[in-house]
Amino acid sequence: MAALGEKNSLENLAKLKETKTKLHFYFHDNSAGKDRSVWVVAQSEITATSPTHFGLIYMVDNLMTVGPDPNSQVLGRAQGSPGFADLHSPAFAMGLNFVFTEGKYKGSTISVLGRNPITEKVRELPIVGGTGVFRMARGIAITSTYFLDEATNNVILEYTLYVTHYPSV
Template sequence: MANNLISTSTAATTFIVVLLSLLLAGKSQTFSTSLRRTAMPRGKQNLTHLHFFYHNVVGGPNATAIRVAEAPITNTSATGFGAVIMVDNLLTVGPEPNSTRVGRAQGMYASADLNNMSFMMVHNYVFDEERYNGSTLSILGRNPLNSPVREFPVIGGSGVFRFARGYAKARTYFLNATNRDAIVEYNIYVLHY
């Protein structure tokens, strides 16, 4: 009978140890936590309108838009399909390159349409103008170049533009038909806290 009690006691202890091990092992480090809406920034959202010019310099020794990849058909495709261009383009208040600088557009665009001149845009607008210094807006969208006005979604931001959402409208202000340098006028409307 004593052996049965020891066996039962040992089995119960083993069961508890195994159960605790499973419970502890099943409790992993969490990487996310649900928060109440009250954890959001206080105050109402702001709607900000930004207006600036984007300088895409493709040619010459001071190029700010460089092709970094291409597909086997890129050079024979009517749309340059598959070309990937990295950019670090100047953003200014006016269309002249020497007008007041407000930041840089950093990211890439890629020819993503076999039949029409259209780029996939992935850009971060990094602002260094005093009020927005260090803040960014992120754009991801389709840029059909033959449209007089193109619209892209603002998908996020940082700094002043945390929790940003909105849209950007782009209009070609100047295009050099020979080397494809361009100046593009942007109007961005963004909601943020």
């Protein structure tokens, strides 16, 4: 993969055809335990009394795997900041990066930015960018809750991404 700074790489990018890729994976949102990956970083003065947790903001660095078992093949990390941003129903405003650290997409990222109404069974989020193999990515990320432990608030989320992008130059 040529770096953007290399001579002619941007000209070559303009000549490439778009590629469509479908990805499927799970990420592990652990709010408790030894592998904790979710931390509260801010809250508003009304969060404690809000039925929707309005103003509660998290920072996450979640394990991404091929299967729902955390011991399945690692793909990378889901990193970002979801925050409750709806006064009337539980919904996150999410900025999330899927960072691929293993496999054929190693070194590439996909960025998602949008509203995630977490009580809905299936949610759709916009893909707004990417790097490496996923340069200039756009598309949709479909997510659903695969598993929820209400006692610990640990969650396994299932994601399917439909990505249109330019391959590496």
